[in-house]
Amino acid sequence: MRRFIFVIIILAVFTTGCARGFSDKEIIIAGSTSVEPFADKWAEVYMEKYPNIVVNVQGGGSSAGIQAAKSGVADIGTCSRELKPEEKDLNEIIVAFDGLAVIVHSTNKTSNLTIEQIKQIFSGQIRNWKEFGGKDKIITVVTREEGSGTRGAFQELVMGKTRIFKGAIVQDSNGTVREIVANDPNAIGYISLGLVNDKVKAISLDGIMATDENIITKKYSLVRPFLFVTKNTPTGEVKDFIDFVLSQEGQGLIKEEGLIPVN
Amino acid sequence: MTQLERNEKLIQIALAIIAFSAISFLAVITFFIFFEGTPVIIKYGFKNFLFGMDWFPSEKSFGILPMIIGSIEVTAGALIIGIPLGLACAVTLTEFASKRIRQILKPVIELLAGIPSVVYGFIGVVILVPFIRDNLGGPGLSVLAASIVLGIMIMPTIISISIDSLLAVPRTYREGSIALGATQWQTTIMVMFPAARSGIITSIILGMGRAIGETMAVIMIAGNAVNIPHSILDPVRTLTSNIALEIGYSTGEHRQALFATGVVLFIIIMILNTAANIMSRKMKGQN
Numbered sequence: 001m002r003r004f005i006f007v008i009i010i011l012a013v014f015t016t017g018c019a020r021g022f023s024d025k026e027i028i029i030a031g032s033t034s035v036e037p038f039a040d041k042w043a044e045v046y047m048e049k050y051p052n053i054v055v056n057v058q059g060g061g062s063s064a065g066i067q068a069a070k071s072g073v074a075d076i077g078t079c080s081r082e083l084k085p086e087e088k089d090l091n092e093i094i095v096a097f098d099g100l101a102v103i104v105h106s107t108n109k110t111s112n113l114t115i116e117q118i119k120q121i122f123s124g125q126i127r128n129w130k131e132f133g134g135k136d137k138i139i140t141v142v143t144r145e146e147g148s149g150t151r152g153a154f155q156e157l158v159m160g161k162t163r164i165f166k167g168a169i170v171q172d173s174n175g176t177v178r179e180i181v182a183n184d185p186n187a188i189g190y191i192s193l194g195l196v197n198d199k200v201k202a203i204s205l206d207g208i209m210a211t212d213e214n215i216i217t218k219k220y221s222l223v224r225p226f227l228f229v230t231k232n233t234p235t236g237e238v239k240d241f242i243d244f245v246l247s248q249e250g251q252g253l254i255k256e257e258g259l260i261p262v263n
Numbered sequence: 264m265t266q267l268e269r270n271e272k273l274i275q276i277a278l279a280i281i282a283f284s285a286i287s288f289l290a291v292i293t294f295f296i297f298f299e300g301t302p303v304i305i306k307y308g309f310k311n312f313l314f315g316m317d318w319f320p321s322e323k324s325f326g327i328l329p330m331i332i333g334s335i336e337v338t339a340g341a342l343i344i345g346i347p348l349g350l351a352c353a354v355t356l357t358e359f360a361s362k363r364i365r366q367i368l369k370p371v372i373e374l375l376a377g378i379p380s381v382v383y384g385f386i387g388v389v390i391l392v393p394f395i396r397d398n399l400g401g402p403g404l405s406v407l408a409a410s411i412v413l414g415i416m417i418m419p420t421i422i423s424i425s426i427d428s429l430l431a432v433p434r435t436y437r438e439g440s441i442a443l444g445a446t447q448w449q450t451t452i453m454v455m456f457p458a459a460r461s462g463i464i465t466s467i468i469l470g471m472g473r474a475i476g477e478t479m480a481v482i483m484i485a486g487n488a489v490n491i492p493h494s495i496l497d498p499v500r501t502l503t504s505n506i507a508l509e510i511g512y513s514t515g516e517h518r519q520a521l522f523a524t525g526v527v528l529f530i531i532i533m534i535l536n537t538a539a540n541i542m543s544r545k546m547k548g549q550n
Contacts, residue, residue, distance in 0.1 A: 033511075061512035140402040145487075146320045147512030155321075163319060166329075169404055169498050170487035172508050183393060184402060 025237045030058040031065015031078030032149050034174075034192060035226050038096065038254050039078060042245050045253060049244075053237055062149040066090065069229045075238045079227040080149035081156065090229045095245050097260040099193030100154055100222040101202040101210045103178065105185045110134050112204045115221065119158055121188060124165025129186060141168040142177050142189035150174065153224035154190050190222075194258025215260050226259070296529060300522035312523060318489040320509070320517040327524055329491045333406075333499040334475055334531070336492065337485065340410025341417055341474040346467060348414070349421030356422075357429040358451050369426065376419035384483030387412040392484060401496030404486030409499065412480055417470035424469065428462020429455055461543050468539040475532060478503040502528045 029039050036059045043055035060068070062079040066087055069077030083092055102118055104110060110132050113121075120126045121139055130136045143164050144151035155164070171177045174191040181187040182199035193210055196202045202210050205221060214220040234242055244250050251261035264272075304312045307325055315326015352372070356365045387408055396403030436458055440450040456463070478501075486498020487508060500508075506521050506528075513521055 061514070063512070063514045067514065138401070145508045145512070146318075147509055147514075147517060149512075152321075163322075166317075166490040167488050167497070169402055170489070170500070170508065172482070172511070180402075180404070184396060187402070 024052050024054055026054045026056060027076065027238055027241055028056045028058070028074045029076045029078060029228075030060050030068040030074040031076075031229075032062040032080040032226070033059045034062075034080040034098070034149050035078040035095075038226070038257060038259060041253050041257065042241075042250055045249075046241060046244055053241075055241065061147060062152065063147070066229055069231055072231060075230065076234075076242070077229045079229055081152040081224055083227065083229070087229075090231065091233055093228045093230075093234075093242060093246075094225045094262055095228050095242075096226040096251075096254050096262060097215060097223050098226055099210050099215050099220060099260065100150065100157065100190050100224060101193045101196045102188065102190050102205065102222070103181050103196060103200040103202050104188050105181060105183075106199060106201050107185055108134065108201060110203065111201070112207055114206050115158060118205070119160075119162060122159060122164050122168070123162045124167060135186075137186045140180075140184050140187040141165070142180050142187055143168045143170055144177065144190075145170050145172050148172075149224075150190070150192065154222075157222050157224070212260055223260075293529070296522055296525045299519060300524075300526040303516055303519040304523045304526070306516075312520075313527065316491075318505075320513070320520060323516065325516075325520040325523070327502070327505070327527060329489050330500050330502050330505050330524070331527065331531070332491050333485075334501040334503070334528075336406055337409045337413060337481065337499060337501055338471060338474045340406060340495070341413035342467070342471060344411055344414025345417040345421055345470055345474075349418045349466075349470070350425060350463070352418070352422050353425035353429060354451055354455075357426055358447065358455065365426075369423065372419050372422050375415075376423075380416065380477055380480040381483070383412050383416055384480035387480065387484040395496070399496055401494075402486060402498060404484055404498050405496045406485070406492050406499045407495040409481050409485040409501075410495070412484055413474045413477055416477065416480065417473050420470045420473060421466045424466035425459070425463050428459040428466070431462065432458040464539070464543045468536070468543070471535065471539075472532065475501075475528075475535070476503060478507050482507060502531075 029043070036057060039057045043057050047053060047055055058074070062081055065074070065077035065079055066083070067077075068074035069090060077090075079092075080098070083090065102113070108129075110129065113132065117126070117132070122141055122143065124141070126132075127138055128136065129139055141164075144154075151164075169180065171180060174195050177189040177191050178195060178197070178200055181189045193202070193215075196210075204210070208214050208219050208221075210220050210222070215223050228242060228245070230238065246262065251263070255261050303325065307323075312325055312327060313331070314328050315324065316328055317324045317326045318329065356368060360368070391408050391411060392403035392405075394403075395401070395405060395408055399407070432455055436454050437450055440454040441447070445453065481501050482504040485501065485504065487500045487504055488498040489500050489505075490497070492499045502524050505524050509517070510521055
């Protein structure tokens, strides 16, 4: 009798294992840590709707995501900056837009800067707030670390070929940049627009506020795409998942989280 | 060979294997760091890498001089703060405080060594950094903040080893000195310190090792700018924080350059340890 139960259990374990193995499809997504929380959200809702599909989301950074898509390790690579010319052979799908907000301390009198002025601040040409009519205080410039997608986008959209100056404080996440700017009256930094809270003040660029509307109409210039990249044109489950992401429902999910939908 | 002897032999072999496995880990780590790190040093030139002023991995410019200087400055700062305070504390507890106070305070000091470094970093960010920013100027995240926090972090090491070595000095030394008419302070400075010298130096070396290797607390409070600081109120990046900050996103040569940073750190620590060992041995010889 005992042996019989044992056999039943073994059989049950094996057959369910097989069942999962045969009918469950796994989609692997890897890449940008900026995209990761949103991809997680999509995956979570998608797996609830289609229980036989497993969506596995991993981080690693934009460059790692592109590598993973290229080599086929991941079905979808995610990227939080524009593709470089040498990466253009991949298939790219824009899944959302994210604004970059330039933030200062909430008591800072400066509320508007031109892109050129921001470039001068981050390149170290202008070091004092009094140049903009503020207090006679040295500007604390806060930036992200080399390799970060957010820094990559900022470099491309604002700095161009100019380097961010070497005296700038470097932090390794949006959260810590925001924390420093929230506590230092003389600080300036840049973070993802969705993460701006009332502890810091987002300044307008060339007189244009970083609002959803201004981003959709392309008036606000610091906008970066969130990309899904695939090696070939997606088919099967991967295509279904991407269709879900681009659907009304999928786009609605990220709008709640502070991103700008694609359509 | 009896059963007992055979067992003895087996245990000996097992212990030897365990001892060598610890060393083999070191060998594997060393090999791996050098294997990953040296190609990029060779490609961009030893001189450019070690004495380059610019660290812009996205533009293939890998110069780590500012970080070497950063590590040295922060460690020196930590020693300037940690050694006097630590030794003063050790002397007070061994020479001047009663046995009861020592019995209470020593375990408390040793407890300090067990606090995770991220907690020190957090306290630094919340209390020390705003204090420096408001009272001394600058961004607060600075060489000074990192030195103070590291100085406190290495104090338990310095204190507890110094106490042990001061207590190990034979009683007759102290009694002889006092019998000759020296005051307690003179006895401490002229007799106890020289006699406990090698233990005190060992404590400082271990403290220095902790300061130069510390990563988490430093990332949180040093500001991490890749720049040679002009004053102690400027931000700075150390070799260890460079590796920890950028390893998450790095690929290709950038990643290799981070391993190369590890190679340099490894060599610096080897040099410091060897120098300190030689010094400590010399001091012992003089006694």
